[in-house]
Amino acid sequence: MAKEKKVQQITDMDADFAQWFTDVVVKAGLIDYSGVKGFYILRPYGYAIWENIQAILDKRFKELGHHNVSMPVLIPESLLQKEKDHVEGFAPECAWVTLGGNEELPERLCVRPTSETLFCDHWSHVLHSWRDLPMKYNQWCSVLRWEKTTRPLLRGREFLWQEGHTIHETAEEAKEETETMLNVYAELCEDYLAMPVIKGRKTDKEKFAGAEATYTIECMMHDKKALQSGTSHYFGDGFARAFNITFSDRENKLRYPHQTSWGVSTRIMGGIIMTHGDNNGLVLPPMIAPTQIVIIPVAMHKPGVLDKAEELRARLEKAGFRVMMDDSDQSPGWKFAEYEMKGIPLRIEIGPRDIESGNFVAVRRDNGEKAVCAIDQLEEKADELLKTIQASMYEKAKANLTENIYPATTMDEAKAVIEKGGFIKMMWCGDEACEIKMKEDVGVSSRCIPFEQEHLGDVCPVCGKPAKEMVIWGIAY
């Protein structure tokens, strides 16, 4: 058996971005395909990224007073049907359990596509008084949606997510919650994943089934398409009325509470890949990378090399970095390619000549820059380089976003934007018919009505009627 494993090849991202993406998720060891279409295995390296995202969010949720819970995986059809808009949105995508223990069930049960109905049913049991409010819950789980076309991480029939569900005494408090949680998601993206976001509200056409309002963060991928990366929904008291959830208010009168939900899924890992990846594979932001630094001993059979490499590893680990050292018998060249594929932010090379001169070589994954650094300054240099990488990755992604949003005041201008790639910002009359026409004629959907509005004109370029607000349009994943 040959010791040398083959360096893995991936498709050129500019030639075929979709195939490049699939190559990266498979060859970086993030996912494997299962025997069922649209169901994927999140392998150790992929799951470790998700665990880092979970840790950041879970800590933040708890700081903000949320509690984790676990709801059943199955929803009776009658429960799903209680809120009219909600069931219309989700029933077509449900997977149904019809047999249990070889007996036909009296009522078919849906594998949860989302859990609003379950939370509502629970709250209808346990909510009594305004003193019980707010109830701010979250659950980490997987959900099923029977999609026709599927892609790893981006569109699975099963995906992992967190779903936050809260009920509140007043509409104001519930609205504030949706805003707070959207900001938590924006911070996750910008501060940890180095993904700049546009915050805004979804149009009625694009909002969540059963919501009064859906808020979103939208990111621009390398191919200038949009990825909805997190959403937060305000339900008013619609679900509460449908599920008869009431409480005694401060005047001892029965009232309906106001409700929210919000979620981020493993889809965001697809976003990391498509924001930062390159033709050598994955590029991970240091804040989220399972391994931040890989140490590769060069000419490791030479005396002292492995010892020094291990010494560097131990020092970095002690200083709190997530670090590994690869002393396997693959060649340095194979190792360089392998850890580039896996997107490890910083590579440290150490060989006999480096040791002699008291130096090591540090190579940035994001731009390939090499630096020769003093071993004495190992920890400071590693810290400095990782911070620089994190900041540079954000700046690069931010430039991609800001340089590729174009105003349009006519349909022709809008089409021209999509031809070169990017988001369109354009005034809108508020009419769904114009959204449908944008989809048909330009091939874009409304991504959001951004919180940061601009006045680009007085009329809707689609219909010519008076414009209400500015919308961001794009081709979406």
Added chain:
Amino acid sequence: MAKEKKVQQITDMDADFAQWFTDVVVKAGLIDYSGVKGFYILRPYGYAIWENIQAILDKRFKELGHHNVSMPVLIPESLLQKEKDHVEGFAPECAWVTLGGNEELPERLCVRPTSETLFCDHWSHVLHSWRDLPMKYNQWCSVLRWEKTTRPLLRGREFLWQEGHTIHETAEEAKEETETMLNVYAELCEDYLAMPVIKGRKTDKEKFAGAEATYTIECMMHDKKALQSGTSHYFGDGFARAFNITFSDRENKLRYPHQTSWGVSTRIMGGIIMTHGDNNGLVLPPMIAPTQIVIIPVAMHKPGVLDKAEELRARLEKAGFRVMMDDSDQSPGWKFAEYEMKGIPLRIEIGPRDIESGNFVAVRRDNGEKAVCAIDQLEEKADELLKTIQASMYEKAKANLTENIYPATTMDEAKAVIEKGGFIKMMWCGDEACEIKMKEDVGVSSRCIPFEQEHLGDVCPVCGKPAKEMVIWGIAY
């Protein structure tokens, strides 16, 4: 609306242990019932206990080189059928998805009852060389088993668990893994949950479907029945052969790897309740309690009381305790009962006279003992008391176990043990027929063949044939 909530009543545990258990899980706020039989909601307080268990195990798994992954929730029927014993064991309890997106599926899909088949399918894709071994994986998820009779935490149609799955180069290494993981479970029980265990091997009749050997930790509950609290399975290469998982060994020959799996579920929370609970409700070991100390201000309208209570809380939090202070307008009496129901290990009462004398009152949940302590010594006293509580709870449970295991050398002796309650230790010939007879005549199942063997006689008291080993028998949950 009355400010004073009613103190909750529960059934006397000696009058009706089963009803007492149900009362505790509901009234301590651990679970709620869903609309589907056997599916439960783990409420914030219940889930917080599970999160503490998760944190202990997850850290240990990772220290031992395991990686978390995520496998699909659905298993194609053909995949489940690949290992004959396994499918025979689980197919009768499967819930089947037969419709996806309103279309009938070409093959029905089982909601996972356990994931051996999925791990095997994955390994058949990704395992190539001995260099890839071992692969030591774990997943945190829920599984479904369509039980006929169900009880919260103890026997749900859905339950949360972790399932570890590993493959190894050699049988020896795999066997060592099963032993290591059984010890991890035993440490969880004894060092954190204050639940003494008996370690042993299951008989062939009681082992996991498809396993060569199943190892178990068995605990004795307050009612002297047995709870299987964690299991670890050695599969040999049976699954590997069934799923055609092979690797190139060090001599470059194709070989089958050896496999294990092991799991602990939310059932263990039922064990905590039934080991330590009393007629005032739950009693939680300090190591696992979401809140270790509750501070209750007495006569809190008096000047300085709330400030002092908050000062104590802040000091304890700073010292690393999980602590809360209840300044709600319920009466102290209501609060005492409420936090006893919730099993918070230590209650601190602080009122005007305590403050004047520089003291606080500490009340142990496990035995009701009160101590007057100096406020100056708050942190040391809290630490000392929590450690004492943890140790006392273990000792009490240990006494319950050791005092209620009785040797039997005749069937009449065995029946007498079960009449007074307890475990039987008895020699066994190794014959399944005798296990069946023990079930029919004495009403017990074999709990395990304990690692710590004793020689109680030369013959099997059931059939009179030569005895092979000693077995622990009991009535099991």
